[in-house]
Amino acid sequence: MFHHPLLGERTQSLSTPQKMNPTLALLLLCQLALYTSVTSKKVCGRPPVTDGIDTLGLKRVYEIGEEVTLACERGYIPGKARTARITCSASGEWTKLDLVCSPKMCPLPKPMQKPGMIDVPFKSVLNYTCDDGYVMIGANESVCLHDGTLSAPPPMCKAVSCALPQAPKHGKIVYDKKFTGSETRYGQSWTYECLPPRAPIGNERGSCLASGNVTEPPVCEEVSCSIPPTIDHGFITFAVMREAGYKEKVKYQCQEHYVLDGSEEIQCQNTGNWSTLPVCRAPCKVNINRGRIFYNAKKIWIGDLKPNRVLHGEPVVFYCLNKELKCGIPVASQCNDGTLNTPECFKEPGKMEYTLKPKSLPSEIAMCPADLTK
The missing domain is CATH 2.10.70 (Complement Module; domain 1)
Structure with a gap:
């Protein structure tokens, strides 16, 4: 037998064979749960x-x-x-x-400072690298410490140095800038030149490379180019018709009304070939019999274009008719080596219209708005 302080009555031990009333057992369990929840301890x-x-x-x-x-822990303020x-x-x-704790800040080295970034927080890691052609002297890493200082100063980047280049056999070296000393620095450059009539086969330009080596010099060999070639509708202004040595030059001009397309001067190259030849481009004829054009900054009746000739590359404006709005549309065409295309929209007027009503032609009436002429 035991006595529960909350029930206020005696109950038999559960171990006895006598059965407990179900209603009484349910009440006992609820009271136990209530007792447990009331006495639980908060932490x-x-x-x-x-x-x-x-x-x-x-x-x-x-x-x-x-x-x-x-x-705040160490390294925070x-x-x-x-x-x-x-x-x-x-x-x-x-x-x-x-309590709010902010990390201590380490000032960045001045060369690394940028607008809005002059320091870094505690525990930040700075990694340093040097540009190509430079070697690092010092630590490549620095950490922001708890006292607001960097663990290591920034390193220095020293330019790579190279030994002086060797001049090619039968040649010389011409440096871009004068310098003194027994070595060159990364980025310094020069030209390898061969003594006439020889030409450099290989690198004509040399420099001190990021690897610490210099560009290999060329081999100087004798080079010649064939007799200068002729060009259609053009001629050589001055040259002895013979084989030419390396870097010898020849000048060309075009016949009258032909336009030179390309360099007027060619040069014998180290390959034994001439540089690219220029071309003489032919003039064009305006292929209409009646109408008015815009050429050389003025309107011209086709009959007044004498001679009927437009040079290569020059533009000519034809006038087309917008039938709906009854206004003129200027359409440009360009002379291209003897060919000047007439715009498809151009309609050549009849002889009577051209003679008796010239003011009604597209070239003479009001021009269409700019957005309709595109």
Whole structure:
């Protein structure tokens, strides 16, 4: 037999063979559950902390009324208060935490500073690299420490140096800039030249490379080009008709009314070939019998274009009719080596219209708005 303090009456032990009333058993279980929930004890878990707050020594569970004093860990700076005290309240919650910890900042080396970025926070890692052609002297990494200093100063980047280049046999070296010393620096450059009548076969330009080596010099060999060729509708202005040596030049001109397309001068190259020949482009004829055109910055009746000739590359404007709006549309065409295409929209007027009503032609009436002429 046992006596439950909340029931206020005696009940038989459950081990006796006598059966308990079901209603009484249910009431007993409910009262036990109520008793357990009323007497449960509230606690606080580990305090919620933000980055930079020292968590060393914090427990997992705290009793009601326990206090904890928090501070910033090494490498962080507190805000208004240097420390903050929080309490585990009766509700099992911690009181408000006002402590804010900000990381200490390390100043960037001046060469690395940019607008809006002059320092970096605690624990940041700076990785240094040098441009191609430079070697690093010093540490390639630096860390922002807890005291606001960098673990290592920035390194120096020193230009790669190369030994002086060797001049090619039967040649010489012409440096871009004068310098003194027994070595060259990365980026310094020069030209390898061969003594006439030889030409460089290989690299004509040399420099100190990022690898610390110099560009290999060329081989100087005797080179000649064939007798200068002729061009259609053109002629050589001055040249002795013979084979030419390396870098010898020849000039061309075109016949009257032909236009030179390309360089007027060709040169014997180290391959034994001449550089690209120019071409003489033919003039064009305006292929209409009646009408008015715009040429050389003025309107001209086709009968007044004497001679009927337009040079290569020159534009000619024809006038077409917009029947719906009854306005003129200027359409340009360009002379291209003897060919000047007449726009499809151009309709040549009849002889009577051209003679008796010239003011009604598309070239003489109001021009269409610009957006309709595109």
